[in-house]
Amino acid sequence: MSNKYDSLFTPLKIGSTTIKNRIVLCAMEGTNLVEGMMGYEFNKHCHDYYVERAKNDVALMVPGMVTVKSLFGDSWLGDQEEIFMGPVKKLMDEIHSYDAKVFMQIGAGMGRAMVAIPMLREQYYAQKQGKTLDSPVNIDVDRIFRSPSAGLPNVWDPEIKSTEMSKKEIHDIVKGFGKAAALCKKAGIDGVEIHAVHEGYLLDQFTIAATNHRTDEYGGSLENRFRFVTEIIQEIKRTCGVDYPVSVRYSVESKMLGFNKGALPGEEYTEFGRNLEEGIEGAKLLEAAGADMLNADNGSYDSWFWAHPPLYMPLSCNLDASAAIKPHVNIPVVCAGRMEDPNAAAQALLDGKIDGIGIARQLLCDGEYVSKISEDRIEDIRPCLACHNGCFGVSKYKGNPGSLPKGQMGCCAINPTTLQEQKYQITLSEHKKHVVVIGGGIGGMEVARLCSMRGHDVTLYEKTNELGGVFIAAGAPDFKEKDKMLIEWYKRQIDRLNIDVKLNTEIKKENLLSLGADELIIATGATPRKFAIQGADRDNVMEAIEYLRGKKTISGKRVAVIGGGLTGCEIAYDLILKGKKPVIIEMMDDILKIDGLSAANSNFLRDVFRRYKTPLYLEAKVVQINANGVVVATPQGEQTIEVDSVVTSIGYISSPIVEVGNVTTHIIGDALKVGNLMNVVWGAYDVALSI
Incomplete structure (x- = not known):
């Protein structure tokens, strides 16, 4: 020591x-x-x-x-x-x-x-x-x-x-x-x-x-x-x-x-x-x-x-x-x-x-x-992410003044073995197989790590030049230091297990049978929803990942964040820390209407928006984006919110590769159903322990 x-x-x-x-x-x-x-x-x-x-x-x-x-x-x-x-x-x-x-x-x-x-x-x-x-x-x-x-x-x-x-x-x-x-x-x-x-x-x-x-x-x-x-x-x-x-x-x-x-x-x-x-x-x-x-x-x-x-x-x-x-x-x-x-x-x-x-x-x-x-x-x-999803996911939002999480509290979003040591015990598999994982995000890295620990021969394919997937964008803000640490932790685990990682290798549906897999795991994540409204293609409009990865730059101080879910609210907080003045536009009657999101987390963001007087436009539908800003229809009528830039955060759509031939195929994480990190990691454990 x-x-x-x-x-x-x-x-x-x-x-x-x-x-x-x-x-x-x-x-x-x-x-x-x-x-x-x-x-x-x-x-x-x-x-x-x-x-x-x-x-x-x-x-x-x-x-x-x-x-x-x-x-x-x-x-x-x-x-x-x-x-x-x-x-x-x-x-x-x-x-x-x-x-x-x-x-x-x-x-x-x-x-x-x-x-x-x-x-x-x-x-x-x-x-x-x-x-x-x-x-x-x-x-x-x-x-x-x-x-x-x-x-x-x-x-x-x-x-x-x-x-x-x-x-x-x-x-x-x-x-x-x-x-x-x-x-x-x-x-x-x-x-x-x-x-x-x-x-x-x-x-x-x-x-x-x-x-x-x-x-x-x-x-x-x-x-x-x-x-x-x-x-x-x-x-x-x-x-x-x-x-x-x-x-x-x-x-x-x-x-x-x-x-x-x-x-x-x-x-x-x-x-x-x-x-x-x-x-x-x-x-x-x-x-x-x-x-x-x-x-x-x-x-x-x-x-x-x-x-x-x-x-x-x-x-x-x-x-x-x-x-x-x-x-x-x-x-x-x-x-x-x-x-x-x-x-x-x-x-x-x-x-x-x-x-x-x-x-x-x-x-x-x-x-x-x-x-x-x-x-x-x-x-x-x-590293603990301080997400509270597994340990204390008691939610609170308009219409729901306190819902307890399903299942056992005191669990961990990224370590399912906690309080479930027997169910999620990692043991050697009776039959060694060649397991191929498509997608190097958190779900792909986790399932590859677990399958390797169980004695399987694992190959992990990632179409970009780095592991981490959408979680790289999720961990981009300065207050997400533990997210960044988790990605690095996974990389070290994969390196120590000598898992065969093939970066810059995109696998398409027609290539799957040529990979020689005994078991195929699809962890290709999800793609952002696109706005189909007038002005969505303007230069000052960007999707959440484009903003978080720095692929587009915010111009001006006034920024509309379209979508009041967790990603949208975290982007608004990040903008506040950078000296910007965000407004949040949400179709529902409250922001952060997410079961399983701990009130400890959501209350912080709500108090941030209180302190910085961040405007919240609720029950607001975006009609168009133009040179003056964002036009929204609200219960009070149509109005234009004057902004310099727009960030959209309106959710994701699963993007799996379809199942193939005679190879047993598993779809995990957001590729199966868009959810939070807990869904991704726990799903990876369930699949890895089934092989």
Whole structure:
């Protein structure tokens, strides 16, 4: 290991326990040891996930949060003796055999941050109207949305208002934490982490004056607002002993302009939630109550891009705030939030800014992340793109105030093996074949890599002079540094596997039979849709890829971006960063109407357009493009938007080569169906494992 990473691999004392290095795997939805919806059950998906990371030198692992009382039912976590003394204890014993440790993350609830999924919305509105639904599941929605004070708007559906939590409910939760922590200790779990003053969840709502309007001992002064969480810490210490470690997940600053308005990096604003001064004082209160560690970041669900930073957020975005509280406490401070660059992380430790590094999604993307650092294999780390597609694709747009992704959350868009280790295990094929892949984009490179790992003889054909396909254009903006890194990662993997790559070789339908393939994989991607309107061929009009690859140049400052999907909105953001003044023209009633696109990502872009006053023309159909600009038909009538240049981003059409002869043919990625990167990579795995 290079000396420059030594600081990452020194022990860290947390209360009475010591972890072997400074890497903490932070909790994520879907990585729960125990799930608690209607009742509680062991998460069977998590065993291989945690064992793999324990084997690969992660020092401390914090599984995803489980509430002390089941979300929709009346069961209590502290009563689940059979689960904890059965599969949980067995897993602890296995994890400990690799000298790794686990803190169980326990939460009080979500309050106004509860995702207003359709079932909850339906029952909420029916209950308010005095109706009873003909449903097999009737839920006390008032309890689900319970908050410090009545009338707070739900993050996802502001029409849903919270009810006030009673003191009895508070006291029951406090006792529940103590009982749950005692069971964790009995099961061999090394400590607990309170999902507390963090991300705008229930306990965080108590600590913030804007969401806590109480007049009893749990409201008013900062000390009173922190009373709920400090009583929880004290109760855990009372039931488990002062030596049992307690970490607190802690958002130092809320980064809120108001409800559902987040402050962007560098933006001047007045803090609506917790400012840095209160963040420092709150840290002192938590330590005084008995906390042994602060697992810190920033943000709330109203500014979700700080707590779950997407690709647009700078690396180490929460470091300054975490470093600001460290001089004021005597317990370790861990910082999370795009901290995966090992050079920056090691330097932050050397400079004494923080005591530990919180890593979450990067360890979904590559379970060997820590061991690769220790073995000086930095270039072999598969980079996390901060896309959130697999790990937290909770969408939010007009008409859909919160849809959960299909399938398992906590997965990874570019590493399907995460939480599915058995299903996507890469093994040698029983029959070695000559596999020919047509197309060198991400899908083609991935399927070629996997087939080679399975022992097949692989030839990869690419018609251009470089690998990467349309993803080269996707990764062109400056904020897409991880996209660029992923392309380079794939190139290195293909080179190490000695895959036969033939560049500048276009394969046409009539050539396919001459390639000598036993199995043929078509990964030719998609082609951009063309505008069939007057003026689409003007010199100042360009398609998204032409703009991103620099094949055409923007003239003037005013730019119309036609298409308010993800690519169009990212182009608009890129134009803003370059000092241009974009306008977005979208046929639908909202931009970014994409299921599976995380609200952490879309909210950032929406707040960018808010900050820079970017005009959004919704329900607008482009009629023509002329010398004056873009003519659009809107519900208010036809109008001309004066611009200097036009970028079109109106989608793509699959462009596969047809199946041929007697050769088994597979079509993958956008060539099969236009989708996102997760569809491309997961589809490549499915095909590669079938050969």
